[in-house]
Amino acid sequence: MISLFERLLKYYNFTIEDYKAWVSLGREDDIPKPNDDKFFAMIERIKLAVKNGEKIVIYGDYDADGITSTSIMYMTLKELNAEVGYFIPSRYVEGYGLYAGRVDQFAEKGYKLLITVDNGVSRFDEVKRAKDKGMDVIIIDHHTIQEKLPEADFIFHQTYSNVTDHNISAAFLTLIVSHGLLGYYRPYYIVLAGIAALSDSMPVTKANVALLRLTFRYIEKYKYYNILSLGTDPIIDEKYLNYQIIPKLNAIGRIETTIKINDAVKFLTSDDHRTISYYASRLDAYNKKRKELTSSFSESNIRYIGGACIYESNLPLGLGGLLANRIMSEKKLPTIVLSRKEDEVVASLRTPENYDIIESLKDLEGLDEFGGHKNAAGLSFPYNKKEEMIIEISSRLIPSKEIIKRTAIELNIDEITSDSYKLISSFGPYGNSHPSPIFHLNISNQAFHSFTSNPKHIVAKVADVTIIYFNGRDKLNINGYTDLYGRFELNDYRGNTTLQFIVEFSTSENEIVLIK
Template structure:
């Protein structure tokens, strides 16, 4: 692995003094381009009051007008969500807000195994037949050309709120609210689905709605969108509100995760809270998680959280099983030297394909697709890649091989027939090219003599960390290793002291 040190001009000493920055924090801020009084002030002092005018987002005012019309007329509104943490929180945000406004509000989360991700014509037909007059999508919708067209012929309007990549055809919806719509003037372009839904709700309520930021923050971290710009406000303020949340569902979830409210950070959300919400959609129906977030009774919340905990434990087991099977496929087929991986087994559990693809891509440093076959005979899969390979762009020209396809730059989902797998494997491999030199970046050499618990406080001043504000990586060189021991049931973890001069880690 190649390592490259980040470089930047040092911060102005006057700024260091004004903001009382330690040498470590000052260096980290400079390396992230947060190097002016305006930027530092935003980092430390910005709040939801500083978010841009929602009306700048494409079609947002048009969407608000139609929603208010539906509420006034008593029309049935259905939120069409998604089964991951972002889709779950997006759904809860919209349902909670529209309930306050007195709407006749309902929600629908597709089943991963029966209906798959995103718009589905049969689902739209059921929703329309059930009397819905307005469909609002959250965290999906931009691929729903046929579904939106059908609803329109039945006199049902669709408002799409989404953040996923546009494809050739765009649905003819009543309104299309999207954080990255070409030519719009909204200044932040990397919200998750929950962020877009929250922006719409801010306008509906004419209020910054801080009470929703805990949910928006979970969606933001779960979907790995930017935590810079407005994303910084969402995650920073969302964590503050989360740590004092009165939501019975979140409190029960935190307790079952073995955590305590008060000082939870983005890592706790990313590794303990989001996976539990995701587990519902991976193994069951994600409506269970929406119910949890909307629960206002502690007993009900505990029952729901306990069910989710059981699902999360099963999710861990399935993930490990599929991961080990994938590694075995690579070994048996001598794919260690391949640039890309397409791994298939009809017995893989569909709910953990994305998790395993990410784990394989991270471990073996190769763009990876993991596929399985569902009960209907369709092959479904998830793909992940590193920052040096745009997986979406690589697969988009191969769309003729798929019955369904969508995603982001480095993550995707697809459906196809089994006979097309060899062609997909061959074309993905032959079309592989590194788009940029792959090198991991580190910040600077850490002096072990100065290391203390206070060092962590200094580092955390530059957080919360995530996409576009990477967690710091430090170099320690020319040290001695002492007290080296192997740990864990399989002795596959290690612990040691790194000792240099008068300091140790």
């Protein structure tokens, strides 16, 4: 068997040079710095607005990327003593993107410079409306751009502006603008941009790797109360941000139906501990409500059409995707969660990995809106066409006949050491397009015993690792040994840090390619 290092290189298709470049990322110098006349002209326009005392307004979005982007831009401009305000739209009132009614209000209040963050590149009419009312418009957005662009004064976008050759979050773009205005990076702004990189599932490559490493380092170093008030896990990594911080920042936009969503920006931009604690408790309450609402679903409400699960929900629209993912994960079938919004049906789609929603529905007529990714998408259509659209969509969701091959790294028990874990960790951070490695272990069934609280869950202590297999009691092989596939993670319980192996599956319908 080749060395563990060689197996990891093979798993990620890295050369030794690739690995050296990978581990070297993590400095502020690794953050892209535009060298473009349009970028510098945009910076000068913002500085001129500050100098002349023009009123500036930032228009964000209701998810974690939009909230962090708005916070970075707002705090940056406040540092420059600008006359600046901000607005986060409600998913249920203004909806996504620049809203004409708010543009009118901004004009009435005398704002002269409108900066959109995490939205704008698809808002042609609203941008024109702002221009017609005497405002200059700057768009900072990372979403896919079309051949035609809004007639904004400046558009800052990762590929359009030649910043990177891969997607980065709007908060990362805003961080770059902040540096252009201030001449330096505020570590806290880097942390906010790093949170957005994970919340928006940006590809973990190049600049995003550097950003995430800086994020973990600065949280550890500066112990920002705004962040730590949402999650106290002493291990600061992707899991900490993904499970303790990001859900709480996203929950307010999913649950809150009024402009109180702007409280999330107040939370991130405050330096008063009492204020931060108050808003942290509110964000935690929104997240608990979100979990409560999506914790269960009624089996009797599920219809099966064309091999898909159809579920009509009366939950807030912002929870449709979470509910669809929950049903899909349990049923292992394409799932469509439907919600009614006046005379429109809003649908959230989730599928197993051997489906492609975008490809299946790319030429479907009758949709008002449609967007998303291969296994997760959202769309809408007129309510009076609900049944025919459901039947048509369901019939198009057909699994690929291609056999999905999953790769795993063969690991011997005696290789499970703290040094091995350090080596594995050097291939992080992990996320979209760069997941944590899956390992294969062959374990004696005799090593396992059931959880006291739930006998379906089993655990084993082997060498220096605790192996946990949720719902694994009935999945062990009868021949005495079981092939387990899973991932390693560190766990801290009351100050005691242990290495765990979380089993994902023991048998699979997918073909497994073992790296030995």
